[in-house]
Amino acid sequence: MxxxxxxxxxxxxxxxxxxxxxxxxxxxxxxxxxxVDLGRWLHGHYVVESDDSPAGEDGEN
Ligand SMILES: [Zn+2]
Structure with missing residues (x-):
């Protein structure tokens, strides 16, 4: 045991x-x-959250 x-x-x-x-x-x-595992990430093998941010990040003015 x-x-x-x-x-x-x-x-x-x-x-x-x-x-x-x-x-x-x-x-x-x-x-x-x-x-290999890292490559899967880079190739988008895994499901990622939506990449398009809802505005706000690009305040380049
Ligand atoms: Zn291995």
Whole structure:
């Protein structure tokens, strides 16, 4: 009855390639997988809030 100290529970698989994540690049297994995740963001893979602000930001007068 030592579920709390199960070492396998501590390691999460890399969300990109499902390999065991490395502490240094957590939650990814490597820097590359981290970059892949970042790339998804840059390419708008994730749903983002509406980008058009309701006026007010551009008070450039
Ligand atoms: Zn990975």
């Amino acid at each position: 030592n579920e709390m100290s199960d070492p396998h529970k501590h390691i999460r698989p890399c969300p990109i390639c499902r390999k065991p994540a490395v502490d240094r690049y957590a939650p990814f297994c490597s820097k590359r997988c981290g970059d």
